[in-house]
Amino acid sequence: MTIQYKAPSVKKAFQILEYISKNEQGFRVSELSxxxxxxxxxxHGITSALEDLGVIERDRDNKRYVLGLTLIELxxxxxxxxxxxxxxxxxxxxLRDSVHETVFLGVRNGNHVTIIDVVEGRHELRISAxxxxxxxxxxxxxxKILLSILEEDQALELIKELGLTRATSKTIxxxxxxxxxxxxxxxxxxxxxxxxxxxxxxxxxxxxxxQERGLTAAIWVVGFKPNLPAEKMASLEKAIAxxxxxxxxxxxxxxxxxxxxxxxx
Numbered sequence: 001m002t003i004q005y006k007a008p009s010v011k012k013a014f015q016i017l018e019y020i021s022k023n024e025q026g027f028r029v030s031e032l033s034x035x036x037x038x039x040x041x042x043x044h045g046i047t048s049a050l051e052d053l054g055v056i057e058r059d060r061d062n063k064r065y066v067l068g069l070t071l072i073e074l075x076x077x078x079x080x081x082x083x084x085x086x087x088x089x090x091x092x093x094x095l096r097d098s099v100h101e102t103v104f105l106g107v108r109n110g111n112h113v114t115i116i117d118v119v120e121g122r123h124e125l126r127i128s129a130x131x132x133x134x135x136x137x138x139x140x141x142x143x144k145i146l147l148s149i150l151e152e153d154q155a156l157e158l159i160k161e162l163g164l165t166r167a168t169s170k171t172i173x174x175x176x177x178x179x180x181x182x183x184x185x186x187x188x189x190x191x192x193x194x195x196x197x198x199x200x201x202x203x204x205x206x207x208x209x210x211q212e213r214g215l216t217a218a219i220w221v222v223g224f225k226p227n228l229p230a231e232k233m234a235s236l237e238k239a240i241a242x243x244x245x246x247x248x249x250x251x252x253x254x255x256x257x258x259x260x261x262x263x264x265x
Contacts, residue, residue, distance in 0.1 A: 029063075116131060144181060155179070167197050172196060
């Protein structure tokens with residue numbers, strides 16, 4: 001029997017942090033209380049504690065809270081676990097240069113995928129997202145590739161828990177159909193998205209499993225349908241599979257004794 005501790009005050013603290021992060025101008029206690037539907041006294045208690053820790057700061061003039069410098073220190077420590085981003089970047093850039101579309105690198109973060117690197121496409125009109133953006137775990141090609149790594153019963157459990165939400169007319173919402181898609185993805189080693197997550201947008205993803213680091217990552221290429229016809233999608237599947245092999249080799253080389261990482265400088 002597993003006992004889960006809810007820790008509601010901790011969850012409220014993170015809700016406050018996430019909300020503050022959405023606005024560079026910050027928020028007052030009354031605004032946070034109203035937007036999060038939490039009492040002013042509770043918000044005041046949590047923000048006071050976070051301010052004492054330097055996690056948030058309050059402007060003396062307008063009384064608005066903004067994110068504090070302590071988060072930079074914590075973020076740098078967390079980001080240091082992702083040193084493989086350095087090894088991957090040259091390959092991501094080379095992949096972008098060959099396909100001209102935006103290339104993303106992300107890691108699974110619970111029931112989300114967090115983008116940790118982006119190499120933007122060459123087209124004037126292109127897909128992009130800032131580093132740190134969170135995507136739903138079941139979003140498009142990256143969702144398929146990350147679930148394909150799991151045992152089928154584990155994948156089905158997540159599908160049932162999170163639900164297959166319809167994003168476009170082409171989104172797969174039937175559980176058995178999605179499982180069949182995962183089986184095909186597992187066999188091919190790459191996943192595709194033909195406008196299943198965003199209308200008019202296609203994507204190809206491949207896994208980058210780093211179990212020894214306790215991380216599951218993926219790379220994916222995203223572009224608009226006119227730039228990614230069927231024949232280019234097929235060649236992109238091969239290109240991204242080669243890119244993953246190259247990245248793994250570079251990661252292995254960087255982990256050899258004596259290898260220097262940028263984070264060590």
